[in-house]
Amino acid sequence: MRALAIALVLAGSLPAAAKSRPFKAAKPPAKPPAQPEPAAPLCSGDYADALPAEKAAAIFDAVKEPFVFAIRNTATYEHVFYGREGKLRRAYLRSVVHGTALAYRIVNAETQLVTNEHVANQPEVTDDEHPVEGVPTGSKKVREQLKIVRDETDDYEPGHIALTKLMSDTQADIAVLKARKQLRVMPYRIGRSAALRPGNLVQVRGFPLGAFAAMNTGKVINPMMHDTERGWNHADFMIDALLAAGNSGSPVFALSCRTSEPELVGIYHAGYTDAAALNAVVAIDQLRDELDTLKVPRREPTLHGEITAQDRDRLVKQLFAETTRSVTFPFGGRAVVVALLEPQRLRFSILDDDYPLSTQESMALIDRGQNGFGTLDSIAVPVDGQQVEAPAQALEGDVREHFEKLYESLWRQVLGVADYRTRLAKGKQSAEAFAEAQAARQRLRKRTAEQKELLNICSFEADRANFGAARPQVAAPAPPPQSPPPVPAAEIAGSTPARIE
Secondary structure, three states, rough: OOOHHHHHHHHHHHHHHHHHHOOOOOOOOOOOOOOOOOOOOHHHHHEEEOHHHHHHHHHHHHOOOOOEEEEEEEEEEEEEEOOOOOOOOEEEEEEEEEEEEEEEEOOEEEEEEEEEEHHOOOOOEEEOOEEEEEEOOOEEEEEEEEEEEEEOOOOHHHHHHEEEEEEOOHHHHHHEEEEEOOOOOOOEEEEEEEHOOOOOOOEEOOOOHHHOOOOEEEEEEEEEEEEEEHHHHHEEEEEEEOOOOOOOOOEEEEOOOOOOOOOEEEEEEEEOOOOOOOOOEEHHOHHHHHHHHHHOOOOOOOOOOOOOOHHHHHHHHHHHHOOOOOOEEEOOOEEEEEEEEEEOOEEEEEEEOOOOOOOOOOEEEEOOOOOOOOOOEEEEEOOOOOEEEHHEEEEOOOHHHHHHHEEEEEHEEEEEEHOOOOOOOOOOHHHHHHHHHHHHHHHHHHHHHHHHHHHHHHHHHHHHHHHHHOOOOEOOOOOOOOOOOOOOHHHHHHHOOHHHO
């Protein structure tokens, strides 16, 4: 009982003890540590027009190892010629050029680099349009080596890194190379060239003249141009940085206003010879998927593109609109007359060198439209004063291939001439249309060397004995190309109404 009483006493005293204790407020929850305020954007817009000095130092300090490399392309050419004694001789000549490449990713422990196609590939055969310094025209490339070197004076071969080609895109002037080892890759993200504006600051990292690593700065002076020089077909933007040979393939960076970090916006590839600081950069937007997939995209055709059924129909319609049913145009320094002789027969007459003093035909390529216009059916050449015609199917494989290339080139030329004349007519109304016409004219003129070569090859083939053996019959002399027989309008309209309307 005593123990119980003590317990009850203690229990009765507890409320009083609790009431006598001073009240202690609960502690408020601890405040989270203050988050640093986000840094203010470097500038408004997408890319900066200037670079603060402190930011420049930070960018340089952030990259300790190089990710831009000097590239050496060593090509060996075989030059065949006759010596003084009349014997056939061969000489082997080397051509060494330097450029720049950007390492942009590692795949399976191998580094992939991007550079210009003209750095990674020297011309297969030298000619007036594709010269190589120190190598005569008409020489053929028999070997080519690509290496990473320190600079143009680096002859320590154990230190060189061999490269192989993964992809070449001639129209974009871009090539992807591979090194069988891991190199430092670009630490920056790929930007948006479409966001560039005139006045934006750009940085170009490369090896001018192959002499040393350098960074040049400049401004965007034109954010968008379509480049069709030398068979190219891609978008460029223009910058005023002072660049030199050896900078080809150099990455071009712009400074992001949002992140204050450089972003890759293009690959430098060409400069104007008459200007010290007028340089073209291949815009990165069109290369993003290509660098990832290593697949060359299909682009909209230009004057160098594929000939379509609409192109053929357009030419037929134009010929039908002419009184003589013919059009004369230049080709390889010669004159060519394309004539619609019948509703389903086109004749490309290549006139001799004396035109316009003479209208004699030196060769003709004929398309009877059996498989649709644009297919070579037969070739006609004068033999002993008579016109001799041979079916294309009867020619040997390589001979036929040469004539088919000539025929395709004739089509491209006449379509290009038609395009130029259309643009020239519009040029009377605006300066922009006139400039487009002049650009089309320049593209036509640049084909002359290639066209001359095709004409020479096919003239040689026409004189070969095997071509003569392929001629099954002698045809009647062809009518003059300038005066084809009249074609009744009703007959043409009835045969191909969709092409005429």
